[in-house]
Amino acid sequence: MSDSLKPDTLDAKHDGDWQQRITAIKRWVAYINAEPPETWGPQQNAVVNGQLTAAQHVATSAAHQQHVTAVAQEIRDLQESDTETSTVRDDHD
Amino acid sequence: MSGIELRDETLSVDRALNQLDELAIAFSDILDQVGIEHVYIAGYVSILAGRARSTEDVDVLIEPIDEATADTLTTHLEAENFWGPAMPLSSLYSMLENGDPVWVAPTDQITPHLEVKTVRDEFDQASLSQAITAQIGSTSIPIGPLELQIAYKLHLGAQKDIEDAVHLYTLFEETLSAARLERWAQRLDVEAEYERLTQA
Numbered sequence: 602m603s604d605s606l607k608p609d610t611l612d613a614k615h616d617g618d619w620q621q622r623i624t625a626i627k628r629w630v631a632y633i634n635a636e637p638p639e640t641w642g643p644q645q646n647a648v649v650n651g652q653l654t655a656a657q658h659v660a661t662s663a664a665h666q667q668h669v670t671a672v673a674q675e676i677r678d679l680q681e682s683d684t685e686t687s688t689v690r691d692d693h694d
Numbered sequence: 695m696s697g698i699e700l701r702d703e704t705l706s707v708d709r710a711l712n713q714l715d716e717l718a719i720a721f722s723d724i725l726d727q728v729g730i731e732h733v734y735i736a737g738y739v740s741i742l743a744g745r746a747r748s749t750e751d752v753d754v755l756i757e758p759i760d761e762a763t764a765d766t767l768t769t770h771l772e773a774e775n776f777w778g779p780a781m782p783l784s785s786l787y788s789m790l791e792n793g794d795p796v797w798v799a800p801t802d803q804i805t806p807h808l809e810v811k812t813v814r815d816e817f818d819q820a821s822l823s824q825a826i827t828a829q830i831g832s833t834s835i836p837i838g839p840l841e842l843q844i845a846y847k848l849h850l851g852a853q854k855d856i857e858d859a860v861h862l863y864t865l866f867e868e869t870l871s872a873a874r875l876e877r878w879a880q881r882l883d884v885e886a887e888y889e890r891l892t893q894a
Binding site: 634661 | 696697698707708709710713714741744745746747748750779780797804805806852857860861865
């Protein structure tokens with residue numbers, strides 16, 4: 602384990618999840634390549650339109666959505682900053 | 695099969711339109727009427743190219759415009775029943791001038807919306823000046839060059855961004871320009887990520 606308090610098992614789980622996501626994306630691309638648009642198009646549009654319809658039904662305000670984006674970005678910046686600090690610390694160990 | 699083809703700087707997409715496509719096409723029509731150069735970038739480009747995910751915002755870069763052109767755009771948008779969900783369209787010019795994104799959507803709709811930005815850096819400028827054509831249905835819209843889109847997604851680095859890069863690269867690996875991809879990867883300092891992408 603590094604200086605981080607994050608257990609190694611979480612890193613391994615993250616790596617496994619990541620590999621599964623890549624495999625899923627490649628499987629979808631293979632499906633698009635193998636099937637006509639009449640087959641994959643409606644499935645893709647069900648995902649695109651379905652998520653949007655669900656969001657439209659909740660009808661959150663523009664201010665709320667901007668707040669969500671801004672806070673998410675702040676957390677991401679914080680994580681990146683922590684990673685850089687950890688890397689510098691590791692370099693000095 | 696497929697129904698998606700990249701050839702001669704044109705991305706042809708042969709599937710039914712979804713809500714994002716309809717929004718992008720309608721806004722592109724208005725920008726064309728006003729004579730504003732523009733280009734669609736980011737997540738929408740991946741979705742246009744078949745990625746099975748959605749997004750709340752369709753990112754579009756426009757050339758810098760003066761106040762009179764912004765007023766004309768506002769007039770056209772209002773006439774076509776668009777509004778600004780985050781700020782009134784009357785503040786379009788000042789927001790763009792300030793470097794802030796402007797949300798535009800059909801009246802009373804928040805999701806999905808267009809996120810309009812003026813080009814700011816060399817990557818935005820390259821997206822605009824090197825835009826390719828996306829042909830969808832009977833219409834076409836300009837999109838950023840896919841090589842830059844992929845490298846920029848690697849640069850952004852969030853999981854959805856990297857997945858978008860994997861999707862585009864896997865789908866168009868044989869037709870993309872490796873030289874252009876390598877150049878953008880170098881420029882954006884994502885050579886290691888690009889190397890990993892080519893081996894995935």
